[in-house]
Amino acid sequence: MKRIFPILCFVTALLLVYGLYQALVAAPTERTMGDVQRIFYYHVPSAWTAFCLFFTNLFASIVYLVRRNPKADALAVASAEVGVVFCTIVLITGPIWARPVWGIWWTWDVRLTTTLVLWLIYVAYLVLRRFSDTAQTPVLAAVLAIFGALDVPLVYFSIWFFRTQHPQPVMGNGGSLAPAMLHAFLINLLAFSCFGAMVCWSRFCLELLKREVEEAHAMESLAGAGASPKTSLPLSRSSR
């Protein structure tokens, strides 16, 4: 696996450069929106990558709850963190595009709201992981991930109903893309998926290393305190 990693990184970098060229140079300028439409080649692939990562997080959380495999938990951490980064990109690039095209920065549309709520849930997830540093953190975080996954369809449904009750701005539902645009879009979709997967993989390896180091430190201090083994064991879980 370690030998493949640099090769895959190189391929991803090539794809990203080619995707940049495709999006900024090769793809034709959109007739009504102009150059600002090109943000679409980054916005949608980022959203796709973020959703894939959140899905990975849910999957890893369920695997962790069933199997109690620490690697699944490391994957859950990695995918949640990287997913939040990509989701943030989505939430920033969206309004930059929306302002010139819709004339507003933000609207409580189904997709926008669901993405925002998903982002909030995963930020809460990361805050929980940060604020809780006991051995039970992985279980608590995995449970929260499941609650978040149950929540998202309800959010989608409620906003969908809410918005169909009210007038809404015209959505960019332009039908089919021009072939050159579709090409640029698909290249970027592939490039961003690879990019997200590579970053997540690196973060996953980093998390495993971090845990190894922590474990080694713990063992070392246990060995150092070996003279009085009765007091060296951390038995403080129920004393708070």
Add this chain to the structure above:
Amino acid sequence: MNSLWSLTWATLVKDIRLEWRSKDALNAMLFFSLLVVVIFSFSFDPSAEESRQIAGGLVWVAFLFATVVALNQTWARELRNHVLDAYRVSPAPPNSLFLAKALGNFIFVALLEAVMTPLFIVFYNLRAIGPAWELIPVGILGTWALVVNGTFFAALSLRTRSREIMLPLLLFPISIPAIQGMVEATRILLAGDGSARFWIVLLLTYDVVFTTACLGLFGTILHAE
């Protein structure tokens, strides 16, 4: 099944008795939401028509904040003298503990709502145009929606650092659809603006989904070590 209910009942009665003697949570909640009502009515000075539109949001935000005040105290009581550890090693089903806590909180928050609603009506000159009796199911379902997840997340954040701040951080994002349901249903019923059926069904769905999830996962949380 029998033992589940009898244990739930025993814990519930114990909690209510404790609360009745100390009145810590109830007094804090009542005074807190009174303050919220007063501050809101200073901040917005609406006409009767405007207040029908915004009162749903104000009422539920006030109740939400007050609920968090109560929820933070729910489990803290069980940490003293290692009561929770005793629960953990006892053969009692974890869900009876959870149900008792959730029902207890439901009763406290419902009491709070019963006291605060007249105050809201007075301060905001509210008079419902729609079918006001439908506010009762909205209130019951909405309160349960807040309380069931709140009790669960209070247990979840029990052993984290600064748990008082953790609870709203976890509870609010998950509660967004429920809050939207309560606020919209209340607004529609007060303003007589169509039917609130969808929002009641949404609240019911939310309650069923998350009650099931809480009951399914509470044992995992309680025994997480």
